[in-house]
Amino acid sequence: MPEARALPLRFHPATSERWPDLERLFGPRGACAGCWCMWFRQTRTEFERFKGEGNRSALKALVDTGPPPGILAYAGDEPVAWCALAPRADYPLLARSRLLRPVDDSPVWSVVCFFVARAHRRRGITAPLLRTAVAYAAARGARIVEGYPVEPKAGSTADSFAYHGLASAFQRAGFTEVARPSQTRRIMRCTVV
Numbered sequence: 001m002p003e004a005r006a007l008p009l010r011f012h013p014a015t016s017e018r019w020p021d022l023e024r025l026f027g028p029r030g031a032c033a034g035c036w037c038m039w040f041r042q043t044r045t046e047f048e049r050f051k052g053e054g055n056r057s058a059l060k061a062l063v064d065t066g067p068p069p070g071i072l073a074y075a076g077d078e079p080v081a082w083c084a085l086a087p088r089a090d091y092p093l094l095a096r097s098r099l100l101r102p103v104d105d106s107p108v109w110s111v112v113c114f115f116v117a118r119a120h121r122r123r124g125i126t127a128p129l130l131r132t133a134v135a136y137a138a139a140r141g142a143r144i145v146e147g148y149p150v151e152p153k154a155g156s157t158a159d160s161f162a163y164h165g166l167a168s169a170f171q172r173a174g175f176t177e178v179a180r181p182s183q184t185r186r187i188m189r190c191t192v193v
Contacts, residue, residue, distance in 0.1 A: 009075060009125065011132040013068035014082070019060060021072060021079040030056055031115045032163065037070065037084045040091040040112045070113075071136055073129050080120040083129045084113040085137060088146070100148050103179045103187055109137040111147040114165050126165055130173035130190075138192040145190045147175060152184065 014022050030036035034052035036059040042050065050058060062069045073081035088110040094100055102108075111133055116125055134145045149165040167177070167186050175188040 009073050009080075009128060011129065012072050012074070013136060014063050014070045014072050015066070015068050016064045018072055018079075019063050021074075022059075022063065022082065023056075025072070025079040025082060025117060026115065031082070037082070037113050037115070040084075040093040040110075043092065067140070071129060071133050073125055073132075075120065079117075081116040081125045081129055082114065083111060083126075083133045085109055085111045085133045085145070087142075099181045099185060100187065101181070106144050108144040108146040108189070109142040111145060111165070113163050115163065124169075126169035127172035130165070130170060130175070134173070134190050134192065143192050145175075145192065146178075147188050149186055149188060150184050151186055 012018055025031075026036065030052065034055055035047075036055035038050065038055040038058050039047055041058070041062075047055070059069070067086075069086060070082055070084040072079050073083075086109065088094055088102070088108050091110055091112055094110060094112070111130065114126055114129070130147070134142075137145050147165060147170050149167040149170050150162060151167045164185075167188065170186075170188045173190065175190045177186050178189050179187040181187065
């Protein structure tokens with residue numbers, strides 16, 4: 001897939017000044033049924049209790065207090081994509097996951113979620129967004145950035161199930177597979193030099 005199909009992109013950390021852009025990108029439903037990218041940061045009970053407005057407020061608090069919980073991609077002045085990343089320890093759901101257990105004791109930053117505006121999907125935005133996320137994490141001391149992409153069985157997957165990203169995009173961004181905990185899930189890493 002050609003990257004971004006000649007779409008010029010800019011990338012910025014999701015700071016409080018950019019909150020209106022993140023809110024516009026996610027829309028009134030919070031990207032996916034009130035998630036507001038809080039799935040990995042809460043227990044399942046908390047997530048269900050705060051779904052919708054509570055999760056929006058929780059993400060806004062993260063954005064306002066920093067460090068930025070992710071990267072926004074822009075086409076011109078329009079926010080078109082999001083990538084959530086932070087040190088793995090910031091994501092309690094990963095600590096409880098049997099499927100996504102740590103592969104070793106190395107400290108890693110985790111890329112847990114993507115959201116791409118419907119009109120901009122399948123245009124190769126994820127790989128350059130990932131490369132920017134790796135550079136962002138490296139500037140904050142990360143030596144390894146890890147992701148948990150899906151590998152569709154039949155070559156494609158519904159957009160709502162691709163929020164982890166696709167393995168092919170991670171490969172284009174320089175990640176390599178370090179574990180395959182299931183038939184459709186990979187753990188991939190990019191080591192920062």
